[in-house]
Amino acid sequence: MTRRPPVGLWVSGWVVAALAVLPAVYLVVRAAEADASTWGLLLRDRTWGLLWRTLGLAAAVTVLAAAVSLPLAWLTTRSDLPGRRVWTVLLCVPLAVPTFVSGYVLLAAFGTGGVLEEALTRWGLPVPPVYGFPGALLALTVSTYPYFFLALRAGLLSQDPAWLEGARSLGLSPARAFWKVTAPLLRPAFVSGALLVGLYVLSDFGAVALLQYDAFSRAIYVQYEGAYDRAYAALLGLALVAVTVVVLVFEVWLRGRAGYHRSSKGAARAVSPVVLGRWRVPALLLCGAVVLAGVVLPVGVLLYWGARGLAEEGGSLLEPALGSVLASVLGAVTSVVGALPLAFLAVRYPSRLTLVMERASYAGYALPPIVLALSLVFLGVQVVPFFYGTLVMLVLAYVVRFLPQAVGTVRASLLQLNPHLGEAAASLGQAPSSVFRRVTLPLLRPGLLAGAALVFLTAMKELPATLLLAPIGFETLATRVWSATAEGRFAEAALPALVLMAVSTLGVGLLVSQEEDAPRG
């Protein structure tokens, strides 16, 4: 069964995997400087408390995000929901909202003296608690569910309709057919979504800091920000890497060894949409509620900030907007290209080694971005000084940080692709590169586009690596928002934040319009 992969694929896979573990290598270098008292700090009870709190939050956000995303993904791909494309784009936008903005949204709405808090109190209704676990859960779910949503959509779009039709023709009701056929086939997409959401929560700093939930990443920031204690911060970072490894091993176990592709060539046609009928209104309400929380509320809060001083924002936003798009597009394309060999090796040439290689791409993902940024500062200066301070370093940072978003979605689509298709083309005399270009790549398009969309959106709002690694003077919309909010000038932050959301919406709109035209055969 296991064949030897082509040398080019093998080598490029190792190169990408090696890049991805760079931050972990840096952490080992720094942690080696730790003395006994620093180790003592790591091993005290508080670390375990932090770990449980962080894992609990990650698990809760993952479950909630999955529960929200599955109906949304199904509605926008399989039903006759009105305005499916528009909903799809709007439902992706929250990924581009910086988490500290989501945090502020919650505070401005439900915090003491907040807009909604006042209304609720007036009507004698209970005000939801914003601080601590509930607030962090809500803010992070709203800003991460699109990872699930996009992965599940890509999974649904590349699924062969014949499976479902077969089940229906055997007499299964639509609901039973969904749970018996569609849902199990979505397992790879589910797992990739869960990894992206869960591990992202481990790395998040913005929301947990604002909403006062004490998590691991916050402890790491404290060491850099307060004590300049790089050894202790590195130890905490390695602890986080260890947690990631445990999660990844668990995921492999969960994933199983099932095949997901069909055995014969399916018909190249779209699945006929399910008519919602009387479910149309509840479906629209669900979409509306999620968009309200993830898009309308942030835009509302930003407009409210902006109304207090829009005129104050000096300077053109064109340059930072171009900077954001340039860096994010380069990051997205490079990540997807880098993800291809890893996904191919893991799916087509499964072995312990290729599995390790694919898993390695997650090494830096759960780390707080400041750790990743500093590791690239260290390696950039020491190893590739000629790239240091150029856009190359920034794009590299985006790739190392966001690679799993591309690997997960590409892998999930690849699993549904029958390798015999490519072999058939090869037997007809096509060269391997031509098979890849003319057969495999077009069929992978939903996964590639979903991966690119994820990386693009997340890179648009990225901050610590952008501040430390971008060429000096290179501005993005996110750095503009940051420079205004850091000094409490919320009015000035509103406009760049709104432009950030608008540009991201345009970008995803462009990708989704591509996706709808993709072949589904």
Next chain:
Amino acid sequence: MIRQLLLTLLLTLSTTATAAETLTVYSGRNEKLVGPLLKKFTEKTGIEVKVRYGETPQLAATLLEEGDKTPADVFFAQDAGALGALSNAGRLQALPKETLDKVDARFRSPTGLWVGTSGRARVVAYNTKKVKASDLPKSILEFTDAKWKGRLGWAPTNASFQAFVTALRLLKGEEAASKWLKGIQANGVRVYKNNAAIIEALGRGEIDAGFVNHYYLYAAKKSNAALPVDNYFVAAGDPGALVNVAGVAILQGAKKADAARKFAAFLLEPQAQEYFSQETYEYPLVAGVKTAASLPALSKVGSPDLDLSKLDDLRGTVKLLQDTGVL
């Protein structure tokens, strides 16, 4: 669109290799605050300035990672602690004596490795609708009183807060500092991300009083003049009246050391000092420059008698904060 993108790309690549007289500054001070001032420096001297803006602690960590291969000539930092961390690591070079001497010895490095450029006072900001200034205690230590239960806010991850705790340790001893931290926690203090978030929460009435730096109030009032928040200065000599500095240092191995010295000197000229006092509402540190009208004089604030360079004992402070469960 694509052409414009390529153009931007080329521009960014080309600016990394520009002319001779370009000074590279790492600024932990916000672009909105100091950007215009840096432009004035270029107008005056003809020296171009390339600036990497970021958070002071993160830039300090970056400089430590970059070591002697740093592209930076100058570090313009928001607090003395970060400058102290770099001088301890041997990353800074001495400033000229005439630059150092412009500033009171209290506000510069005793070894001449950095100099303060503006003063930042610790204050208690309070909601004017809920608290009268006359009800506020003379000393920061009295906020452990039970009558402040559920009414206070702080930002313990913030560098200025940690500098204040260091001062508290140095002035009153570990025991007293630990007691104060525990007392404030016992009062159910709310934890905020930074000073701006505290001012915002005060405005909403979420808390009645919070421990912040004095100038955040003025930035917030620019957005919303009706904000019901005011600053309260505790009695002179109290640890709660600590005046910390933003400061400048030249890095070891700076390629443009001459330009860097000019830059440091420029920040202490009357023009720059007036800029700090009028635009950022900080305290000028060079004699003869007027403080903003809305502020009490620096001499009245009465910062406790303390060598600011000792504020670099951050490890001890972070350890205390961790031992008392604050962090």
